[in-house]
């Protein structure tokens with residue numbers, strides 16, 4: 042059968058390989074009680090107030106969602122101190138990354154990203170026939186090479202993707218470094234600050250980007266309800282930016298891209314201070330628990346400000362992944378990020394961390 046050729050820029054895109062769901066691993070390996078520490082989800086579950094709001098919303102599902110997300114916009118603008126026209130919503134912040142390239146990238150245009158970082162930037166650029174330049178993180182510290190990024194800017198550059206805290210390393214940019222950096226970016230380049238893990242950052246020096254947005258710089262900060270609020274399954278994220286960029290993005294956004302259940306849940310989640318605090322505390326004690334466990338094995342994770350860590354296990358990460366899988370623990374391998382002996386491990390509950398550490402200890406004994 043013949044078919045029309047797909048757009049040429051799509052030929053370089055490999056379909057995304059998501060981590061295996063727990064049920065699939067249990068089915069394939071005949072295991073029970075498998076734990077997933079692979080997708081930076083919140084093991085505390087969804088914010089309970091969000092669950093309550095969804096239950097109450099359920100009998101209104103015959104009605105289309107509010108395409109303008111009026112109530113959610115108002116709730117967030119009050120919380121963040123920005124005007125509603127500075128907010129734009131996506132079906133997950135993933136969708137906002139694609140909206141950015143859909144809005145601003147013509148074939149041959151360029152973006153710059155740090156590396157390793159979130160793979161969606163590459164995907165979204167390729168979708169539009171754009172090119173991406175990667176600037177490696179500094180060796181050893183995994184800090185951002187801002188000079189290196191500035192050196193890559195040319196007349197084709199449209200976007201700079203800066204993920205802080207960065208996935209997969211958990212490292213961040215500081216307020217001071219961001220200040221110097223923003224000033225040096227040409228006005229026609231948009232700085233995309235991906236802050237999916239911002240709410241986990243406890244370092245007071247971690248910036249939120251708001252002062253630049255409020256001063257009118259072309260900056261967009263991407264946030265999500267998937268991580269600390271525990272609503273990954275609902276698919277809702279947002280961007281905070283200058284009104285002009287929000288208006289541009291709204292041209293490519295489908296009117297009902299964020300469903301009504303997600304809007305109701307998000308408003309309630311913003312109110313759920315208990316869940317937020319419990320999630321932060323869980324991460325803080327998990328970080329200590331894993332650091333102590335790693336130290337016993339002679340390992341050390343990269344210092345992070347996120348809900349996951351990046352650790353060099355000093356054996357082939359694919360082999361470690363497979364061996365951990367057989368013991369019922371799913372993690373992410375570092376090879377996909379160009380670090381073949383690292384694992385990215387989402388912080389879990391005390392019990393999950395214990396199981397992971399015990400499994401890792403056995404696996405390293407087997408593989409070393």
Ligand SMILES: Cc1ncc(COP(=O)(O)O)c(C=O)c1O
Pocket residue numbers: 080081132133134135136159204207208235237264265266267273276277278
């Ligand atoms: C850095 C980063 N940005 C964005 C996302 C996408 O999140 P969402 O669930 O809001 O699409 C993720 C998800 O893992 C991420 O790690």
